[in-house]
Amino acid sequence: MSPDRLTFIRQLPKAELHVHIEGTLEPDLIFRLAQRNGVTLPYADVDALRAAYQFTNLQSFLDLYYAGAAVLLTEQDFYDMTMAYLTRIAQDGVVHTEIMFDPQTHTERGVPIADVFAGIARALREGKAKWGITSCLIMSFLRHLSEQAAFDTLDEALPLRADYADVWLGIGLDSGEQGNPPEKFERVYARCRELGFYLVAHAGEEGPADYVSGALDKLNVIRIDHGVRSEEDPALVARLAARRIPLTVCPLSNLKLKVVNDMREHNLKRLLDQGLCVTINSDDPAYFGGYLLDNYVAVAQALDLDDEDLVKLARNSMDARFPVFVSQS
Ligand SMILES: Nc1ncnc2[nH]cnc12
Ligand SMILES: [Zn+2]
Numbered sequence: 001m002s003p004d005r006l007t008f009i010r011q012l013p014k015a016e017l018h019v020h021i022e023g024t025l026e027p028d029l030i031f032r033l034a035q036r037n038g039v040t041l042p043y044a045d046v047d048a049l050r051a052a053y054q055f056t057n058l059q060s061f062l063d064l065y066y067a068g069a070a071v072l073l074t075e076q077d078f079y080d081m082t083m084a085y086l087t088r089i090a091q092d093g094v095v096h097t098e099i100m101f102d103p104q105t106h107t108e109r110g111v112p113i114a115d116v117f118a119g120i121a122r123a124l125r126e127g128k129a130k131w132g133i134t135s136c137l138i139m140s141f142l143r144h145l146s147e148q149a150a151f152d153t154l155d156e157a158l159p160l161r162a163d164y165a166d167v168w169l170g171i172g173l174d175s176g177e178q179g180n181p182p183e184k185f186e187r188v189y190a191r192c193r194e195l196g197f198y199l200v201a202h203a204g205e206e207g208p209a210d211y212v213s214g215a216l217d218k219l220n221v222i223r224i225d226h227g228v229r230s231e232e233d234p235a236l237v238a239r240l241a242a243r244r245i246p247l248t249v250c251p252l253s254n255l256k257l258k259v260v261n262d263m264r265e266h267n268l269k270r271l272l273d274q275g276l277c278v279t280i281n282s283d284d285p286a287y288f289g290g291y292l293l294d295n296y297v298a299v300a301q302a303l304d305l306d307d308e309d310l311v312k313l314a315r316n317s318m319d320a321r322f323p324v325f326v327s328q329s
Contacts, residue, residue: 023284078119
């Protein structure tokens with residue numbers, strides 16, 4: 001790509017709406033934190049760890065992702081991870097980020113949930129002061145765990161809400177999709193809705209289009225994370241277009257997890273052309289080979305996107321921010 005085109009994309013004001021903060025842990029930071037915390041890793045060095053990043057599907061990635069997150073133990077660790085991510089995206093023209101985190105991954109290892117919130121929020125507040133990047137948190141439930149475990153996590157987190165009223169705005173649902181339909185979390189989402197959180201959920205990444213309909217109908221989400229398999233149901237596509245339900249699509253993730261075999265086959269442009277509010281996101285940039293700008297570049301090249309498409313994608317990302325941010329701007 002020409003330097004001018006890259007500058008054009010970098011300078012578009014962009015929001016990142018689908019990133020797992022644990023998925024921003026770069027191998028060198030994993031090793032540094034492991035050393036600091038006395039955690040032994042089953043890899044000799046950074047290169048050996050990076051060499052293990054060969055995924056065949058979502059689960060093969062999740063196994064490594066949860067293992068990598070095991071180096072996170074203290075408030076400072078969560079701060080360092082989040083600060084590293086913000087430092088990186090500040091160079092890419094990202095003006096706003098809505099970050100998912102998985103407290104259950106940490107509390108089950110004995111890490112206090114208060115330390116998870118404190119470290120991430122401290123970095124987000126500093127990131128706003130330093131670079132003007134606005135941000136918020138989406139606390140996500142692991143869908144391979146039970147409904148009860150999600151309720152327990154919510155109960156543990158709620159006493160912290162007042163301290164993080166400026167950042168904790170959303171609820172999400174992630175981890176292994178197959179066999180864990182949205183309906184499993186219908187009651188938890190109903191409670192979160194009563195509590196006034198913005199609701200999102202992963203659906204239609206590896207799971208069927210039915211899971212996207214389920215997330216809309218049973219969970220009342222305002223955005224769909226991924227959603228690329230919606231294309232298999234034309235009535236659903238029409239509904240997503242008519243209601244302008246944003247899809248937070250993650251192209252490099254889809255390629256690395258073999259949701260698509262070749263970026264040239266990605267349906268992002270087809271969905272965009274059908275009037276859907278498609279956005280571009282990085283998902284787990286440390287594992288999938290690129291941050292937000294890299295994702296824009298990868299699809300621009302593979303799908304031959306023109307400037308109008310790129311402006312539309314960036315604008316969609318700003319329009320699809322949580323309503324409180326849209327109304328402020
Ligand atoms: N792409 C993804 N899908 C589901 N859960 C995830 N957790 C982190 N990345 C994920
Ligand atoms: Zn994701």
